Amino acid sequence: MDENRTGVVLLGGAHGALSAARSFGRKGISVFLVTDDHPLPKLSRYVTRRFGWPRTKSPDTVDWLLRFADEEGTRGWLLLPCGDPEVRLVAENLDRLRTAFDVVSLDWAVLQKVCDKQQLAETAAAAGVAFPKSYAIRSLHDASSAQIQFPVALKPAMRLERNPFTAAKAWRADSQEEFVRLYRDASAYVGAENVVVQELIPGGGEAQLSYTGVWVEGRPVADMTARRTRQYPVEFSFSSTFVEAIDNEPVKIAARKLLAAIGFEGLVEVEFKYDARDAVYKVLDVNPRTWSWLELCPFCGFDFPPLLRDALAGRSGNQPVPNPGPRAWIHLSRDLAVALQLIRRGDLTPAGYLRSLGQRLTFGAFAWDDPLPGVLELPLTLWRVMVRKLSFRREL
Numbered sequence: 345m346d347e348n349r350t351g352v353v354l355l356g357g358a359h360g361a362l363s364a365a366r367s368f369g370r371k372g373i374s375v376f377l378v379t380d381d382h383p384l385p386k387l388s389r390y391v392t393r394r395f396g397w398p399r400t401k402s403p404d405t406v407d408w409l410l411r412f413a414d415e416e417g418t419r420g421w422l423l424l425p426c427g428d429p430e431v432r433l434v435a436e437n438l439d440r441l442r443t444a445f446d447v448v449s450l451d452w453a454v455l456q457k458v459c460d461k462q463q464l465a466e467t468a469a470a471a472g473v474a475f476p477k478s479y480a481i482r483s484l485h486d487a488s489s490a491q492i493q494f495p496v497a498l499k500p501a502m503r504l505e506r507n508p509f510t511a512a513k514a515w516r517a518d519s520q521e522e523f524v525r526l527y528r529d530a531s532a533y534v535g536a537e538n539v540v541v542q543e544l545i546p547g548g549g550e551a552q553l554s555y556t557g558v559w560v561e562g563r564p565v566a567d568m569t570a571r572r573t574r575q576y577p578v579e580f581s582f583s584s585t586f587v588e589a590i591d592n593e594p595v596k597i598a599a600r601k602l603l604a605a606i607g608f609e610g611l612v613e614v615e616f617k618y619d620a621r622d623a624v625y626k627v628l629d630v631n632p633r634t635w636s637w638l639e640l641c642p643f644c645g646f647d648f649p650p651l652l653r654d655a656l657a658g659r660s661g662n663q664p665v666p667n668p669g670p671r672a673w674i675h676l677s678r679d680l681a682v683a684l685q686l687i688r689r690g691d692l693t694p695a696g697y698l699r700s701l702g703q704r705l706t707f708g709a710f711a712w713d714d715p716l717p718g719v720l721e722l723p724l725t726l727w728r729v730m731v732r733k734l735s736f737r738r739e740l
Contacts, residue, residue: 350421351375351392352653353445355434356400357426358382359583359675359708360634362717364426365390367642367649370713376418378409381427383724384709387717400429406437413444422446422653424611426634429504431459446656448560448610449632457606458630460501461540471605473598474626476617477543483536487527494518495544497580498526500534509533514580516544545626548691549573549584551618553592553625555599556641558648560655562607566664568646569595570637572615573700576678578685585679586700587637588672589644595625602627611648636708640673643706672700675708677722 351374354361362385365375369390377391386394395412398405413419423445425431434441435452449455457467468475479496481487495518503510509530517523523541530539545551549572557567574586599614613635616625634649641648645666686692710718 350446351418352422352424352649353378353418354385354391355379355423355425355427355430356381357430357634358384359636360638361385361426362388362709363638363642364424364634364649366639366711366714367647368653371650373650373653376416376421378412384717384721385426387720389714389716400433405433406440409441410444419444420446422448422656424634424649424652425449428459428502428631428633431455431633432502432504448652448656450606450609454606455632458602458608459632461499461629462501464627464630467605468602468627471601473602474619474624476545476619476626476628479541481527481539481541484524484528484531487524488520492520492523492541493543494520494523496523497542497544498523498530499540499542500530501538501540505534507533511582512577512580513582516579545617545619547618547620548578548686549575549586551620552584553595553616553618554587554635555595555614555616556612556635556638556646556648557599558611558652558655559603559608560652561609562604564600564603565655566646566648566651567596567599568641568644568666570640572637573672574679574682574686576675576682578682578689583636583675583678584673585675585682586672587640587674588670588700588703589640592625598625598627602630608632611652636675637673639706639708639711640671643667643673643704644671670703671706672703673706673708674701676710677725678708 352368353376354364356379365385365388368375374392375390376393377385378395378397380396380399398408425434435449435455438449438451441447457463465475465478479490479492481490495516498515500510515526517526552572554570554572558565569592571588571590572584573588576583576585595616610632613631615629616627618625646664683697709721
């Protein structure tokens with residue numbers, strides 16, 4: 345098949361999928377979106393066609409995708425997962441999916457070494473990359489009797505299902521009594537074996553760093569770093585609200601060591617937090633998919649999704665040229681709420697907030713050449729929040 349005529353099938357995702365669709369679409373590449381996730385990417389004019397599917401947990405999903413490739417003429421197209429459940433689905437079914445699509449991933453047994461936070465600690469240690477101190481808590485009895493230095497964070501090992509624990513991303517415990525209660529609740533949602541207990545590294549968004557890049561055959565094709573300056577919620581980021589492009593060589597070195605240790609391939613974001621107590625960047629999470637603030641990367645000259653496609657096709661001539669000057673990504677509605685909270689706490693001044701907006705900005709959903717997602721995002725978000733709260737209440 346002519347490589348210039350093939351397109352891309354995006355699976356799931358929200359803002360990251362929207363950004364990927366724009367990156368491909370602006371280069372004239374056809375984009376088909378297959379999702380039961382957030383409706384936001386469906387609104388993009390760069391999505392050529394939109395499809396529902398049986399969802400990742402259905403035993404018929406892979407068969408459905410193989411039929412889809414033949415029926416919709418997408419055989420040989422790049423298949424790009426944009427959400428965590430979709431990443432696992434693809435990684436668990438690589439051999440079958442590669443009979444119909446161009447897939448960049450690792451087998452799940454390997455990829456899980458960085459996706460599962462419990463295994464990530466072991467992988468990081470073997471690669472010589474710092475990781476937060478973790479506590480081996482595997483039962484309610486362990487939680488009740490463990491000697492723990494508070495505060496700690498309880499996190500799901502992986503976020504493959506939506507419930508109050510995975511939606512929050514992390515819960516903070518400041519005492520033994522609070523920890524036992526939260527551990528009991530977390531275990532009920534994800535199982536005791538899937539609750540990770542870590543030390544809480546002090547600091548806010550100013551200490552949160554990310555490495556992002558495209559990897560092929562165990563090596564980076566292109567990469568960059570950024571600081572997740574503000575986040576929502578303020579304590580534990582479910583999503584970033586203000587991300588600034590900065591160059592951080594220690595973070596690059598650590599991320600490259602970690603990813604090279606498993607021979608990584610594909611798009612990736614690796615999250616770190618700077619621990620001022622020992623002056624070390626510690627890895628928190630690895631996301632082998634599109635991420636919420638992906639739109640910042642092409643704004644800085646690193647258009648990762650098309651770079652991945654070009655690298656697979658053997659076209660390596662178009663190397664990224666970084667754009668000069670300070671640049672940032674903002675999710676405006678959430679960032680305003682976060683800024684007000686930080687100002688009330690005394691962690692930010694109104695003048696400091698305005699100064700942060702003085703650099704060149706790109707937005708979480710709005711784009712001048714693709715305005716509809718940005719226009720409709722707020723009412724969509726309010727509707728989804730109400731539906732989710734009602735769903736969680738029914739579960740309780």
